[in-house]
Amino acid sequence: MDEKTEMMDFIGISNIDELFVDIPEDVRIEKLKIPDSIDEHTLRIEAKNILSKNKSFFDMPSFIGAGVYNHYIPAGVYAIGSRSEFYTAYTPYQPEISQGMLQTLFEYQSYIAELTGLDATNASMYDHASALGEAARMAHSINEKKEILIPKNLTWQKKSVLWNYIKGLGMNIIEYNYEENTGKIDLEDLKNKINQNTSAVYAENPNFFGVIDDHVLKIRELGKFIFIAGINPISLGILKPPADYGADIAIGEGQIIGNPMNFGGPLLGIFATKMEYVRKMPGRIIGMSKDRNGKRAFVMTLQTREQHIRRARATSNICSNEALCAVFSASYLSFLGRSGLKRLAEINVQRANDVREKIASINGFRNAHNSLHFNEFVIKLPRSEMDIHRYLLSKNIHGGYLLNTWNKNAFPELGDAMLFNVTEVHTDEHIEKLLSALREVQ
């Protein structure tokens, strides 16, 4: 007797269908119209064939960023992330047998706390965009006010995600301007838009244009509101932590630290806040405690904020998060350490500004903003965005982000413009290839 029959015998059935008698006949289906099973080898061939139609960075150098960034990931990060004790686990509901994941996530939180200067961090949000949505909701739950001020220079995608997160609260989004010549926050405009209804002000440094913006230092003095700082975690290797300029919440994209681009997912939402607001924070939080014998131990904590306990009154609905991406980030930051992260930030600043000068020295190409940049910068183009994009593609180069074509023509003041991203992964050859192609289009 085979196992299946043995089990059916034990239950007292002779046909597997007897286990499905509770499904009304009217709703049963005969079969799924999905092709028959294939073996692993056939799948491997098919996957390789299909994916050969993709061009990776190694097939075609690319200079696109705009929210997801290509950075060097040490082989060791993949080795650690591939430990199946980590990746085949789930949320550490039984902490005693899950100390490895819990300590690693505690270390991730600790890294984010050191980088942002804020004590309380969670174990991850979905991505930067959803972290912005959650931060706006959190601000509302702190002060019950209705308006969030955001920079005009954000992608439409981020604005759309934000809107979906807050419209149920009856909140509004108000955009403030940037200075045309520097690309920095227009502080006058921001100041004029802050009033008694302002729940939160969101500002990024470096901003969407890659500009390192010292105007963020002036935001806190503009009033009493929740200040949400958007950060790039690598830039914090050299830049002042947002806690030092008065941020209440810091958010950012954690893909940047140690996670591959993966065609945009999974990503990793960074989220940190002050301890005074921790009970309003969304997401899983790992805390340090002790076991019965007084030994150090880690555990999910402050769970009364969460959906499985507080249900309709939870701070958020988030359950599954991006824990494995946080493992990647924790190990990445451990490989880099203090000296590596600082050096990496410097390399990004230096490379971006060098390449920016070189492109701007080509006839017809101009810098859009007279500022220092982190690893991204805007170049005004001598021809249409699409023309230049297509020409670069024909040379097997992926250019930057088409600032108007791909962003609902939000920046008429820039005309035809491209947002280029340069990081440590770009070799001198990659850059020379880009420059010589651009010289040809002028």
Next chain:
Amino acid sequence: MFHQAIWEEKLIFEKSGRRTLKLPNEDVKLNVNIPTDLLRDNLNITDNEEYEVIRHYVRLSQMNYGVDLNTYPLGSCTMKYNPKISEEIVSMDQIKYVHPLQDESTVQGSLQIMYELQEYLKEIAGMDAVTLQPVAGADGEFTGLLLVRAYHENRKDFKRTEIIVPDSAHGTNPASSTMAGFTTIEIKSNENGMVDLDALEAALSEKTAAFMITNPNTLGIFEENIIKIAKMVHEKGALLYYDGANLNGIMGKTTPGKMGFDIVHFNLHKTFATPHGGGGPGAGPVGVKNHLAEFLPVPIIGFDGKRYYFDYNVKNTIGKVTGFYGNFAVLVRAWAYIKMQGGNGLKEVTEMAVLNTNYLRKKLQGYYDLPFKELRKHEVVFSGTNFKPYGIKTLDIAKRMLDYGLHAPTIYFPLIVEEALMIEPTETESKEDIDKFAEIMIKIANEAKESPDLLKNAPQNTAVGRIDEVEAARNPILSWKMLKK
């Protein structure tokens, strides 16, 4: 006896070393000036040797439990085996090193996989259109409820502010309802653990936006009145929402579409064998019937017979729910799983999952209380109340299971079962493993009566003993930075 590894592993911040990793372009000279008032003073993290980092996290991994070690019977989480070929596929450069904003012509492979997955999911759920954008089950719920809202508002029906859920619902249901701007009405289950039709009738009104249920429900019981329920909900002008967390119990047997649901979210990390990642990433695609397709998030992936493309042309789209197109690397794994199972294989998955559950249910009956009926689908919920006289709680049973090298089931959920033990063996566990599992649970049931201290003092064989969770919440230490203070 099982013994988990015990490494006295310090925090990485408590070690010190030197950096051995060399960065690309490491020697670039910094000759630009960063405004001094924006410069960071110090960064309080350590440098480490590469080998030391590897040792640190490999040691930590040895103090963690995953599906690859043993049975992981978390109810409602569907902890099935994760095929390794999927990990191999997603490690390809054409996945890892592809940017989401690349030109369509350079990502045809990604788009093809997404398109095919959309088609498969439509078929599995009996839906007309699918978005792959939500990145977790709860994110799918949130997206689905935004669609509910958009649907009613588009019909100028602004009074529908309520979402009804049964009291057995996952906590994410009411939480998602709040996030989408609704009020949640919770209705009591009937004496059979199913939706109480009278309670539903009483709760339904012109204010109802949707009724949100999972079927099989969280007790593993199939809602036999589903046709009637769908009719009642639709007659009131409301929509019926399917929480797909329990899809493993019905694949290939019925579809949410057939049952009359308007919206479905999938949990690819559950039903479609993508790894749970220690808490994520998951993926929570949403399928809808035609009347809701015009509201889906953008882009949908289209195919014109020759080329795959991003379709932003969705008439009344709600816009975006996450930054790009969803958790692509998770989507690829689900696609690979469906390809390997095939249509028939998916049906067999469900048959085996349900067989395993009922086999285990029968084995444990008599040792643990079984509230409600016998026949279950993908999961079964027992109650630990019969151990009360011995001073034993479900928590103690769960902790004792860890001593035997088993993960515990989901406990204290659903809320309608006192001292709940929610067990989902999944189809990938063999009879031998289920027998072993049952044997241990029976042994623990006997220990509870004969030597309850064994349970109260458990676990003993894990890296740490039972943890003081109350103290952790009372004096939270959430980072190294706070510990140093």
